[in-house]
Amino acid sequence: xxxxxxxxxxxxxxxxxxxxxxxxxxxxxxxxxxxxxxxxxxxxxxxxxxxxxxxxxxxxxxxxxxxxxxxxxxxxxxxxxxxxxxxxxxxxxxxxxxxxxxxxxxxxxxxxxxxxxxxxxxxxxxxxxxxxxxxxxxxxxxxxxxxxxxxxxxxxxxxxxxxxxxxxxxxxxxxxxxxxxxxxxxxxxxxxxxxxxxxxxxxxxxxxxxxxxxxxxxxxxxxxxxxxxxxxxxxxxxxxxxxxxxxxxxxxxxxxxxxxxxxxxxxxxxxxxxxxxxxxxxxxxxxxxxxxxxxxxx
Numbered sequence: 001x002x003x004x005x006x007x008x009x010x011x012x013x014x015x016x017x018x019x020x021x022x023x024x025x026x027x028x029x030x031x032x033x034x035x036x037x038x039x040x041x042x043x044x045x046x047x048x049x050x051x052x053x054x055x056x057x058x059x060x061x062x063x064x065x066x067x068x069x070x071x072x073x074x075x076x077x078x079x080x081x082x083x084x085x086x087x088x089x090x091x092x093x094x095x096x097x098x099x100x101x102x103x104x105x106x107x108x109x110x111x112x113x114x115x116x117x118x119x120x121x122x123x124x125x126x127x128x129x130x131x132x133x134x135x136x137x138x139x140x141x142x143x144x145x146x147x148x149x150x151x152x153x154x155x156x157x158x159x160x161x162x163x164x165x166x167x168x169x170x171x172x173x174x175x176x177x178x179x180x181x182x183x184x185x186x187x188x189x190x191x192x193x194x195x196x197x198x199x200x201x202x203x204x205x206x207x208x209x210x211x212x213x214x215x216x217x218x219x220x221x222x223x224x225x226x227x228x229x230x231x232x233x234x235x236x237x238x239x240x241x242x243x244x245x246x247x248x249x250x251x252x253x254x255x256x257x258x259x260x261x262x263x264x265x266x267x268x269x270x271x272x273x274x275x276x277x278x279x280x281x282x283x284x285x286x287x288x289x290x291x292x293x294x295x296x297x298x
Contacts, residue, residue: 056213059235059260063216065137069130076126145297148196148230153263155191159201160290161208161221164253166241169291172274178291180281183273187256189241191233192266198230200295209245212258218244226295233260 058067104111148154158177160167168189172181191197201210203221211218212231219229241256261269282288 056240058214058216059233059237059239060215060217061232061234062137062141063214065133065141066216069133069137072129072133073126076129080122080126142229145198145228145230148198148232149296151196153192153194154196154198156294157189157191157197157199158291158294159189159199159210159221161201161203161210161243161254163205163248164243164250166210166254166256167290170270170273171294172277177294178289180283181274181278182291183270183277184288185273187241188259189256190259190261190266190269192263193233193236193260195263196230196232198228200226200228200292202226202292204290206247207245208243208247208254211242211244212239213242214239215258220245226292228295236260236262 055067055070058064106112106115156171156177158169160169166187166189168185168187169177170183171177172179172183174181199210199219201219201221202225203223205223207223208221209218210221215231215233217229217231219227221227237260239258239260241258243251243254247254
């Protein structure tokens with residue numbers, strides 16, 4: 001006597017597909033809805049990172065450019081995901097146990113033309129949007145260092161990344177780096193609000209990456225290379241500095257604080273800090289003289 005093996009009905013498989021699709025959409029749609037209001041939210045309490053679903057509040061002048069790319073990409077992903085789910089559900093419904101199988105290698109002219117056309121449409125719409133907008137934003141904002149340097153209220157900062165801390169240096173009243181009136185801090189970056197801040201960054205040991213989520217700014221710190229970025233904060237507050245590159249067993253310790261201050265408070269702090277540096281300056285402490293001549297765009 002031969003035992004009969006029962007197969008799971010195709011309708012049950014279709015139900016699983018629909019349930020999984022519904023669960024994913026329930027999680028994705030609130031994320032998209034909340035992302036649209038990120039840039040308009042007020043500054044959160046010190047070092048808070050948002051609500052866990054959306055991006056941290058944007059406090060920079062050009063951060064909206066990053067958020068716009070993220071939102072448009074998420075929109076395209078959800079649209080394509082929804083199309084694929086509907087396609088799979090229809091396939092489950094149409095190709096039931098009573099449907100006669102149709103064998104096709106998919107190498108016909110019609111199938112190849114359709115596949116190439118669909119791939120090209122997705123590439124030019126989704127990837128084309130990312131390429132065009134990111135290239136434009138880079139040109140008019142993120143890499144426009146000449147505009148930042150030309151502002152009379154701009155602030156120059158040098159950062160030396162090391163295991164596992166951020167050394168921060170400002171030029172003192174003489175305007176020259178690596179002199180006795182320099183302001184040097186540890187894991188503490190203070191800047192004035194509504195002023196361009198230009199950072200030149202390097203590393204003394206391994207690869208690091210400074211990440212300022214509330215400013216939508218990030219760049220690698222590479223040993224032997226001076227990288228740079230600039231941003232402008234438009235809200236005061238205390239925000240997180242993180243390292244976005246795994247740099248060793250104590251990577252988690254590379255946390256700092258970015259404090260955005262009113263211009264007059266920043267000027268007063270800088271004057272006090274520079275005076276303290278002059279008193280504590282030791283010309284024999286070579287390790288403390290890690291600054292370099294400021295590099296301007298050629």
